[in-house]
Amino acid sequence: MxxxxxxxxxxxxxxxxxxxxxxxxxxxxxxTDNQDGIRINDIIVINKNGQLLVFGSLLGVFTPKLLEAIHSGVTTKFIFDVSLLRSRKLIYDLEVTSRQLHHQVKYSALKKTYTFHLKEGEKEIERKVTKSQGEMTDWMRELNGATIVSGKTLSPNSRYYVKIRARLNHVDFVFPFNYLLAFWGKQSDWSYSQTFSSEGM
Missing domain, CATH: 1.20.5 (Single alpha-helices involved in coiled-coils or other helix-helix interfaces)
Incomplete structure (x- = not known):
């Protein structure tokens, strides 16, 4: 003993x-925590031709290391989770609908161009090409009028709000940028819009 x-x-x-x-x-x-200030700002919802469109900006995401990885050929993806909820008193709020939008970019060192894809699942919604890094980062981090629902399907007597979260992911890695794996596990906290009617804000 x-x-x-x-x-x-x-x-x-x-x-x-x-x-x-x-x-x-x-x-x-x-x-893995959101300590880098990755966040969604400036969420607004407007009504255009009967459709409710969502706008918002992802901030704090484009670090020098991320840009270095993109320029090395890493296909980079941001996933935006967008949910519309109906505000209810005394009981849980009700989710009306949700969308998951993928913003993806691939850099061509030969052409010195950025190819941007906006997808929902496997469905491609938009494809754009630019040589401007600033334009590319705007495309990647901005929700620019994503349709969330038809205003006609909402109750005119209810109040609604949108919540958005962004997640950072990758499609492929090339050596020696595998050290960025931890970075791609990051996500923003949920951000919430102000409440609005079936006509938007």
């Missing part, structure tokens, strides 16, 4: 080992 002194020594070593492991793992765990 171990003496009390020996037990104390072993216990101290165990505690020290646990602390060292935590010190190594904690930064990796923190990387």
């Amino acid at each position: 171990l003496s009390n002194t020996r037990k104390t020594f072993v216990l101290r070593k165990l505690v020290l080992a646990v602390c060292m492991i935590f010190a190594l793992v904690a930064p990796a765990l923190a990387a």
Whole structure:
């Protein structure tokens, strides 16, 4: 049997080992939290020809490392989860509809162009090409009039709101940019619009 002194020594070593492991793992765990200021701003909903269109901006996402990866040939995707909810008193709010929009970009070093795709699932909604990095980043981070629902399907006596979250993902990686894997696990918190009627804001 171990003496009390020996037990104390072993216990101290165990505690020290646990602390060292935590010190190594904690930064990796923190990387999964939204500590980089990735967020959705300026959510508005307007009515155009009877359709409710959603606008919003993803901020804090284009770091030098991300741009470096894009220019190396990494196909990069942002996934926007968009939900429309009906506000209800005393009971849970009701989700009316939701969409998942994929903003994807691929850089061609040969042509020095960025090819942008807007998709919903496998369905391509829009494809654009530019040589401007600024234009590319705007396309990637902006929700620019995405249709969420027909206003005619909503109750004129109810109040609604939109919530949006963005997730960062990748399609392919090329060595040595596999170190960015942790970055692609990031996502924004949910952001919420002000409430509005069936006619929009």
